[in-house]
Amino acid sequence: MTFDEFGLIEHLCQQSPRQGPHVRVGIGDDAAVLTLAVGEEQLVTTDTLVAGVHFLPQTLSMEDVGYKAVVSSVSDVAAMGGEPRHVLLALAIPENAALLDLEALYEGVAEACREYRCTLVGGDVVHTAGPLVITSTVLGGIPAGTALLRSGAQQGDVVFVTGRVGGSGAGLALLVDPGPFAVVPEDEWVLQSFHRRPKAQVEAGLILRQEGAHSCNDITDGLASELNELATASRVRLRVDAQRVPVASAVRNFARARGQDPLIYAWYGGEDYQLVGTAPPLGFARALARCASVGIELTAIGRVEAGDGVVVEWEDGRQDVLAAKGYNHFPQKSEAEDRG
């Protein structure tokens, strides 16, 4: 594909919100100029998605790709307890990329920007001889000194998780290999949506921060990996009750039809973008009440104690150390890891 250099980005970005609060100068100059309220700090995070590594044509449409590129970074801001505001999108596109595909991708970006009230303030588009590479950068604001870190977990805290987990991993498994297994149409739709349109937990993050949560992480690589990150960063042990881990019924049905333990999708499936963290019991109770009042599920799944690592207690009383097994989208591919 060849294209008019300035015209393309102008064309692609026109669906996205480009002016908004906290934007003095938006897309189109050398740099965007953003404002912060007095007493706020700036959050910033970046994530890269690669065709063939993070998605395949049968797992995500181009709209889904654009949407998830933004959501993956918005989720990092949510995990700090912040308010996402600004998006920059850098694309390396194959020479033969179709304009329709790029338009679809940016439509997904615009959809996510509208949903999370973000403004598209910059980016870059270049060619590559390889597959599509998308890097999203999201900025947000947060009251100074209040960001939820991975390292804040304290003995006596409740370990919590928002929403239901494992849905994105089960959805991916279904999309990659529908197989001969019976999945009812409602479950199929739910599982695909979990994978294609995961929701960043911005409102939950705000509530948890305001109610004094001590630590938080978003679930990009599966609960096992995220719990271990919290334990390691905070130098504590997280003890989790396997029975309490909230797994969607569609995931349970899906796993059982395949003779699998539904929890494998919760532990090792990535991209749920739910939040996992720890809070003192009173703060957790307050956050639970507020979350319930706005329809957000918040579940206590364990507690923080002295020690290290993550221990799972099973229904029969057995205990296991839960290792931080990584998450690969497609088992034949290996994949590196983001670090905020």
Place this chain on the structure above:
Amino acid sequence: MTFDEFGLIEHLCQQSPRQGPHVRVGIGDDAAVLTLAVGEEQLVTTDTLVAGVHFLPQTLSMEDVGYKAVVSSVSDVAAMGGEPRHVLLALAIPENAALLDLEALYEGVAEACREYRCTLVGGDVVHTAGPLVITSTVLGGIPAGTALLRSGAQQGDVVFVTGRVGGSGAGLALLVDPGPFAVVPEDEWVLQSFHRRPKAQVEAGLILRQEGAHSCNDITDGLASELNELATASRVRLRVDAQRVPVASAVRNFARARGQDPLIYAWYGGEDYQLVGTAPPLGFARALARCASVGIELTAIGRVEAGDGVVVEWEDGRQDVLAAKGYNHFPQKSEAEDRG
């Protein structure tokens, strides 16, 4: 290549400054937490480099690639008159990437961070089946409401350029095709340095902003393209005196040995990362004096008048419209354009 997911980034980033002013939480959590002084605004810009499109093994070493990735974004902050502070680096690396190459790349990143007093506060590393793709995001600070825009040029302004232009394009031409032409060793070294280690004009940008420049752009795509951007964004005409365009003597020697007009490298060669802009005459004079006192060249090359486009006046009195011809690193490849 396979690698320990967390260990690699930790290892690669250890050469770079990771703590500094304006960093509350640095690399390693979901998002970085940055501070701004009261009365400041945040600048942010992102740029992507792709192996085979923006560089080849014979044009840039891996250190050069890392260095230029940071400088290309620092230069955008400089063009706004801001102070660069924070860097995020997202890499999509080929499966067979050598650790030594990645270490070299990050050494170049660290060198640029040290030189421009920036802190590495985040990033991502993922695999790709294609060539290396590097996206750098740089944040900076600037007093509220003072950013130098492309759209601020006014009739009567002086058109200025910092340093010497055309060096990076001539250096690239030399690296791609040394040919049978005589280049003295000093010139060869100078030209290669222009291309491999261009300098972002942070100090010049600060002076120009403080002395009341009206508009500014960094030279990433050649003077012809940048002058036209200023003219279009500001709805004015820029009239440039070709004789005054400051071209390094190494570029003049190089072009003459090839029977070329040295100015083609100034007009159409990219990645000089000098600044071009406009300022009222008194502000220009003050900036000129301050720049001279710190060893920065600043040259008046023309003036702003009513109209549109860019007009070049030649030595013999002829005038031409200077078109915004794009910049391709390697003529057989096409390349898209960044928009801040």
